[in-house]
Amino acid sequence: MEVLPGIHQLKGFLWSNVFLLEDGDKLALVDAGLHPRSHKLLDYIRSMGRDPAELDTIILTHGHPDHTSGLRPLQRSTNIKVLVHSGDVKSESGGRSWIHYPSQPMAREWDVPFLQKLYFDEVLHDGQVLPIMDGLEVLHTPGHTPGSVVLYLRKRGVLFTGDSLLSNGKVFRRPIPFPGTNFKDYRRSIERISRLDFEVALPGHGQPMLTGGQAMVKKMLNNYFWAFSWGRVLGKLSPRS
Numbered sequence: 001m002e003v004l005p006g007i008h009q010l011k012g013f014l015w016s017n018v019f020l021l022e023d024g025d026k027l028a029l030v031d032a033g034l035h036p037r038s039h040k041l042l043d044y045i046r047s048m049g050r051d052p053a054e055l056d057t058i059i060l061t062h063g064h065p066d067h068t069s070g071l072r073p074l075q076r077s078t079n080i081k082v083l084v085h086s087g088d089v090k091s092e093s094g095g096r097s098w099i100h101y102p103s104q105p106m107a108r109e110w111d112v113p114f115l116q117k118l119y120f121d122e123v124l125h126d127g128q129v130l131p132i133m134d135g136l137e138v139l140h141t142p143g144h145t146p147g148s149v150v151l152y153l154r155k156r157g158v159l160f161t162g163d164s165l166l167s168n169g170k171v172f173r174r175p176i177p178f179p180g181t182n183f184k185d186y187r188r189s190i191e192r193i194s195r196l197d198f199e200v201a202l203p204g205h206g207q208p209m210l211t212g213g214q215a216m217v218k219k220m221l222n223n224y225f226w227a228f229s230w231g232r233v234l235g236k237l238s239p240r241s
């Protein structure tokens with residue numbers, strides 16, 4: 001479904017959102033979804049009258065498997081370039097680095113979600129501007145995971161929030177804590193997001209918020225007292241806090 005001109009929200013990837021961006025003769029993706037249903041994605045691209053070979057780049061908002069597990073079939077069938085922040089990758093001496101999430105129990109070269117060793121092509125940097133849709137800015141917003149990023153189309157006032165902010169289309173909510181969640185970093189990241197001028201928020205889970213995005217983040221921060229108290233309790237249980 002085209003939620004904004006040139007930006008499609010793809011459904012059918014279990015509970016995670018995948019966004020497809022049309023940029024001239026190239027296509028880009030934000031996240032890959034949980035289930036490797038790449039045929040659905042490729043069928044959608046064909047239904048637009050486009051060719052899956054136009055898939056050029058996929059940007060991962062973070063390394064959690066509900067956003068990365070659809071990657072491998074795409075890598076097998078297209079020349080897509082995979083970008084992820086270095087906070088969510090792991091290296092082995094002498095080996096190739098792979099996409100990793102905190103407390104991942106194992107990583108192997110198989111197609112088992114949650115336990116895959118998935119490879120990437122380039123790491124993302126804070127402040128980097130990707131040449132997609134007239135400038136897609138990368139902001140490192142750690143907290144949910146060490147390598148979480150949000151992606152900002154400044155000129156259009158559109159923010160892809162990954163799991164840093166979830167939404168039902170009307171209000172934001174925080175993701176539940178996972179191993180590796182750091183509440184201090186998270187709050188700093190949300191404060192940073194609140195300073196961005198944006199109307200539209202496209203979250204990793206839930207529904208797009210099509211208006212009032214920045215105002216809603218500020219409102220969330222103003223009501224953060226209870227959340228932060230609860231966060232401190234949970235933070236004591238977090239290995240990184």
Ligand SMILES: [Zn+2]
Nearest residue numbers: 062064144163
């Ligand atoms: Zn996540």
Ligand SMILES: [Zn+2]
Nearest residue numbers: 064066163204
């Ligand atoms: Zn998620």
